[in-house]
Amino acid sequence: MWDVIRSMCDYNPRLTLTLDLTPALPTTLGVLSKWAAESVRHVFLPSSTFIANTKGYPVLPKPTQQFIRDSMIHQPTIILAGVGEGHHSRGGEAAYTQYVRHLEKTSPAVQAVKKEGTVENFAKGYQDYLQAPLQPLMDNLPSITYQTFEQDPVKYALYEEAMYRAFLDHSAGENLVVCVAGAGRGPLVARCFKALNRAQREATVMAVEKNSNAFVTLQERKHREWGDSVYLIFGDMRVIDVPLKADILVSELLGSFGDNELSPECLDGAMRFLKLNGISIPSSYTAHLAPLSSSKLYNEARSTKNEKSLETPYVVMFQAVNILSGTKATIDGRCGPQVQECWEFEHPRRDAVLDARGLPFTNSHNARSATMRFYIPHAGTLHGLAGYFEAVLYGNVGLSIHPHRKDQVSKDMLSWFPLFFPFKVTPIPFMRLKTALPDENRAYRNPSTFPVTPSCKSRSGG
Ligand SMILES: C[S@@+](CC[C@H](N)C(=O)[O-])C[C@H]1O[C@@H](n2cnc3c(N)ncnc32)[C@H](O)[C@@H]1O
Structure with missing residues (x-):
């Protein structure tokens, strides 16, 4: 329904959502992650959604707690209702408000933003802000x-x-x-x-x-x-x-x-x-992709009024986004994991054919293409792709912005935010459970088969 309304309103940025948490939440939290990619401004939370803890104070059921904690990163206005209705013996306006404040304070995402030295703290103010990637070869950096x-x-x-x-x-x-x-x-x-x-x-x-x-x-x-x-x-x-x-x-x-x-x-x-x-x-580096839903980023990319704005990748510190693919590869092997490697570069190239000066004759060896199949467990709208890299520096020392491995490989590294490749085509709704990326969205380097061409300012919040 939401998708129909916003499509009819042509993704108007003034259209925002209020989520009503009166009904019980679905038990699979993955279904709810799609709201992370939408402009949720208000959350309606009636006292009837609360349960009493052993001391009689109002608390929320575990899934709702987690959902509210995760949503706090978007700083929604929480609308409490029915707080004077006496649903809980130790209730009262202050008890409900204090509890919601407690959820905010203990939200891992909010804590990460407050902690010095984290990427989230470094990136304050740059969340979901689209930047053109740097081109250090063509430009002389200031x-x-x-x-x-x-x-x-x-x-x-x-x-x-x-x-x-x-x-x-x-x-x-x-x-x-x-x-x-x-x-x-x-x-x-x-x-x-x-x-x-x-x-x-x-x-x-x-x-x-x-x-x-x-x-x-x-x-x-x-x-x-x-x-x-x-x-x-x-x-x-x-x-x-x-x-x-x-x-x-x-x-x-x-x-x-x-x-x-x-x-x-x-x-x-x-x-x-x-x-x-x-x-x-480094001795090698790999590129990684995942299907991304984010009406906010899609709108930002469209709003520049530049004809090419949807044909170029952007460096973005992701916040209001949802990765649509499932977190694991499917058992039958048809679909790979949530974020998939698309290609690799190695140095030095042992198979290189070189001219008398030691230079390659052409650049064709650096062309790459990849086909990936993703498992999409829940309905959602595809607005583009999220791009990441990993590099092996020497031995087992590396760099990574891969969402699942960055903390093991290079925790709190600040230099690179991910890339957002917007799709020029109308956002693609996924209504079925199992869907792969459409064929025309495969090749990275060929602008005619992929709606994105690599143009290269900033790699992170600088
Ligand atoms: C991303 S910056 C890294 C600079 C420095 N190593 C650091 O970590 O702060 C890349 C540097 O490589 C330089 N560079 C890029 N392409 C080059 C080329 N073909 N020949 C010489 N320098 C180049 C750029 O001018 C820039 O100073």
Whole structure:
């Protein structure tokens, strides 16, 4: 019914919902998650929905408690009714209000926003805010963007750990050569020296950067901090030459969807800097997708009035969204898990065919496509896809924004929000239980078969 009304109103952003919690909630909470993707402004909560606890105070049944806690992230107005009707011996207006406040305070989502150092706290004010992804190859990033990157302690700690472990895998007497490709203002160079110090290894470090503004900071840091232990090389890694071949190439050219800041293309050029048995940090990265319902994000994408606004991905800190797919793969193997991997890039490419300069002849090896089949357990409307990435830096040290694995791999990492790929076609309603994505929504790189073309400003709330 809601879908019919909002479709008739052409998704007018002034249309909002009030949920009436008078009837008992369904026992399967998955059915309710769809409301997370809608503009629920009010929740109507009559005293008759409450039950009495052992001391006679009004409390809510467990499923309703969880639903209210989850909904608190959207800051709905809770309308209490019938609080003077004497349904509970220890009732009264204050008891009901205090209980609702308690649910708000103990809501994990609200607590995460209040806790310093969490992504949710860092992203305050950026929830569901659409940003164009960065294009660090085409654009020279301003200093303020590098400053935002550098606020992420987790990313740099993991890079340091990866370098440290890679250094330990070389013997102490070796004079290593490390190349930091795309060094920005130098945070990875600084971490490289920390890792060398921890591992008690010696290395010559080269830092390559094509952004003249960032290069000035590198020069200043060389002068003040690093001295002759660093060679600074200005230019595009796809064309320049470096004085030494490296054992380890360190880069951070990753986008929220893995390759969308053109890491594969840039690293193809930089592989010339590596010794035959040299390694890359990261060694690989994968892109992941899930079907997404969010009338808020869909409306935001449409509202820019730009013809291409529904043909471009956006970096977004998701809040009012619902992933439509089921959390597990189906037993018969027909449908994969809730979030599925679509493709991978590895560095260095062992199978590469290269020209005399060590560069690939074409870029066709970086083209990717994928077909995925998702299990959709509950009816809902598909507005687009959620995109995530994971990267292996070295060994079992990695980076991840995959919703199920990020906390194990790189908890509280701030650098990347997910991507939202809106669908240009009218939102697709799923009425049946088992549905796969329609065929025309498969290919990522081909604008004619996929309503989204990758354009690459910001990766997170910066
Ligand atoms: C995402 S930033 C990371 C910077 C830095 N490593 C950090 O972690 O703060 C990527 C950097 O790579 C540089 N870059 C991108 N493509 C490049 C290329 N082809 N050659 C040289 N530098 C490049 C950009 O200018 C930018 O400074």
